[in-house]
Amino acid sequence: MFKKVSAYIGEYKKYTVWAAVLMSLGIVAHVIPYYFLYQIIAPLTRGEHIDLGYIMIRVAGVAVCEILFSFLYVQGLSFSHVSAYNTLKNLRVSLQGKLEKQPLGNIQGLGTGRIKKVFTDDIDQIELLLAHAIPEGIANIFIPALIVVLMFIVSWKLGLLSLVPLVVGMISMSMMMKAGMSKMNAYYESAARMNNTIVEYVNGMEVVKVFNKDGESYRKFGDVVRSYRDFTIAWYKVCWPWMAAYSSVLPCLALLILPVGALLVLSGSIALDKLVLVLCMSFAVGPSLLKAMNFAGKFPQLEYKIAELEKLMDHPPVKEGTAGFTGKNRDISFEDVHFSYEDTEVLHGVSLSLKQGTTTALVGESGSGKSTLAKLLVHYYDLDSGKIRIGGQDITEMSLEALNDQIAYVSQEQFLFNTTLYENILIGKPDATREQVLEAAHRAQCDEFLQRLPQGIETQAGDGGKQLSGGERQRISLARAILKDAPIIVLDEATAFMDPENEEKLNKAIDEIIRNKTVFVIAHRLSTVRNADRICVMKDGACIAADTHDKLLSGCAEYKKFWDASVSASAWKIKEA
Template identity: 30%
Template sequence: MSSVDWEKDDPFEEQRDKIENPMKRLFLVYGRDYAFPVTVGILASIFARLLDLLPPLMLGIAIDAVFREDAVFSEQIPLVLLPEAWLPATQTEQFWFLIAAIAGAFFFGAAFHWVRNWGFNAFAQNIQHDIRSDTYDQMQRLNMNFFSDKQTGEMMSILSNDVNRLERFLNDGMNSLFRMSVMVVGIGVLLFWINWQLALVALLPVPVIAGFTYVFIKIIQPKYAEVRSTVGKMNSRLENNLGGIQVIKSSHTEEYESDRVDDVSMDYFDANWDAIETRIKFFPALRVLAGIGFVITFIIGGLWVFQDAPPGPFTGELSVGMFVVFILYTQRFIWPMAQFGQIINMYQRARASSARIFGLMDEPSKLEQNPDATELVVDDGEVVYDDVTFGYDDEEIIKNVDFTVEGGDTLALVGPTGAGKSTVLKLLLRMYDVDEGSIRIDDQNVSDVTLRSLRRSLGYVGQSSYLFYGTVKENITYGTFDATDEEVVEAAKAAEAHDFIQNLPDGYDTMVGERGVKLSGGQRQRVTIARAVLKDPDILILDEATSDVDTETEMLIQRSLDELTENRTTFAIAHRLSTIKDADTILVLEGGEVVERGTHDELLENNGLYAHLWGVQAGEIDELPQEFIDRAQERTARVLEDAESDDD
């Protein structure tokens, strides 16, 4: 794939576009389990904010009734719902009463703020954990087609960045939403109680702010979706380059790769800056609207205080203390309205992230497990491929493959690159499901048994010896976690791995590094084989199991594998034909079809494709027919063409 096309492609766009109301789904599916902490947080937020409104009111009462004595103290207090008998009579007592009320508001407000933070954090953290776990669980159950089309960095971006963005909204965003809602409603009620006419003036900017915010939402939503997409692409490029750093260095392509990273980083910069420009224009404009409302309120209220009610619809009196309270409340009312855009901003980011998360969760897996699936029981280990056909995207890869392996026999699959050998065995593992035909183990269709029991009965050693970050022992026991130390050592000996493991700095407790980078290719392969030996499967699959070892080590491993495969149904793929010449049956594949079958000697006598492949490895190139060479050139050209189309 060219860098330009790759960067423009969003592999999750199709999944994302199918999701409707992702935030509603988030709260209904995941929020329901944590209703208690969020309810506690909401209630605590309400009480905390109501207590925050008390000090300004007490200040106004102090100005009018205590300091200026322009009002009767008891007439100013009913709002706080205290009986008149509880109210102090002298000026000094009234002063200290107000001080106590203000101090109490701050103290209890702080306690409610702590409870509020606990509730919202517990709500957000639990949902974050559940979503990340569920997304990963769903992702690892998808068939291999999905992973062949997606970049690892894209999936890491969803599991990390998108899930974290949800957590920030559920904690900070929702916290701020309820805080501002309580402030707006509470202050609105107080403003109308103090002076409903002046309150209408203070609220004039609200409809304009609401309309402005609506336009902002429509503009910013697609911009944030683009930002999330470019983050995933950037992560994919970085993950690819870091994983292939050895190739980059050996090819001296550091400058080329730096340019490619610069390109995807610039795509992210452009998308993010586009969203930032929209955001930084929106918030100052909101502040201007809020400021205009505040100035108008200050002018009219100020004139009202020292010149009586302004001309027009205004009537009645406005005291100095209530004017001060009104101005303080108006400021607290207008700024939350302006900050509401920040909540919308966080919401839109969270919505874009949740759409990607649920898009990945809803990705249909072609591996539909039968709800009535039974446990696989292997007795003889007979495997039957009955006219099996399989393909990707309407292109047939395996065509009418038909064979039977008797229990305890070894079947070898050989053929040129791209013939479909590995795919045939991945169908047995149900990495994919067949399109036509069936695969049976001891007369049990693999589609009718549980995946767990199927894969527990199969041992797979692939051509890519993948090791997890951890110790040698942890990698050998992966999948057989209850194995004893003695069993681990025996498995390592069977794989000819024990000697080199003992020579490692910490023996079986040596850390292998990410993907086993601290071990050689041959050492990784032997650890992988030891893992399969320890599992002691009913059926063994060897897919180029000795491809990364030298000839001498291969001989030693082959000797151990001969003991392992004795009386065990075994499938083996090998380009080194010498390793499978003793197989009970050899299938020769070309173009996804079985073109020859038989024993090693029988196939050599047929003088067909197998005999020619044997001749290549025996160095008898001059004796090969021209037809075989022409077909080999065609196959090579086709493989290269397919690889280029995959890159595109």
């Protein structure tokens, strides 16, 4: 486990070493007062007279040692925390970099609750290992071991007696860790379920309230919370008896030293002052050793957390090359594309061509594979088999950055960051001038709502863009795509929030985006794509027909069914009573 962690410590490893050294010196200073105590007691056991000055010098020595202990220990903690928090930074940056390369489906499958727990809770608890368990654990193990060796030097008989509680305590500790490990997986799985359910419960609060599902939703929430409670209690129940055993025994090295040592003194086997010295040293062993054992109990948990982090990183990243875009043009071709979500194949040998400068629309029932095909083009996932090419170049030969430069992807759910609308649009082209951002907002038909906002384009979007309506968020995302000015545009249900008030504005904004571009559009409303250069009909993960609107009406029964349903839906209205 230390080897795994050390990979992220880097140049800060020396701080951890210095922390362990300073804390060890601090504990030495903390132990020396027991020797001063022996120097005061031992003469009394021999009937010798000691004056007040002799005692005061040793009392002053105790005070100096305690001050030195505090200084060295605090300085050691300072070094260990510098190392710890820089290591956590390195770990988070490494994890973020690997997550960026993962297929988005893998990330979404983990759930936001679990990812949040890994990035915050689990990584933060590694701080305990780095800042405390390693340096303090080393110091608090090293010093008791040294004291036990000194006990053997003073009297091997008393040294052996001191080992009995240590052995009992170590056995109790190992049994606790063994019992705890058997419950650990179930405990952490329960914690992950609880985190995901809490996130779902909060995010779905509006739906729960509107449809009076408070009871059902809260019941599910309550079930996972109780499950987490039950796993936690079960975990601690198997650990508590052993924890009580080692916590009681380890601080009491004098448990056998005092009675058996007294008998040895009475029998003349050892001198009384040696028994006093060993007793004084035993008082120094217990607290340090107990603290070290308490840290030892954390190591299985921390090992599990590191394993979970590595498991999260173990998913193979999406296949990408290092080349820039070298395609001859912006023609797009899907060649015998097969793709599965987990073990279920959802695209079955799709072959499709899109000519540069044309608009190609995908239509079909929900679940037919339209959006999946669009996401594969922007390389959200890897294919099971087949090829996707732009201008003859396989997209897996390009770096993700090069591919993203070629494509602007606009979906029905465009996320806005909790910063200004200006900054949200600027994401499309970070080096754009303010004039270019304002021009993009104008072309995306944002002027109307920006003018009524108190701070205009400098208004904060709020969490997820909650300060704006769905149509307004969509126009901001369209402004982002206009500013990017990519040669290929993918519109995945981009008009999902269209209403009578926004329809004209959104259509104008989309017209600005697709002008002179290669366009790939997915839509349920067939009226919005009837003028596309080519319409592809998807059914059960396959492309069953591709042609113009008029030819599909006469030659494709599936498309005609969609069109008739669309016309019927557009004519629907509420009857007057």
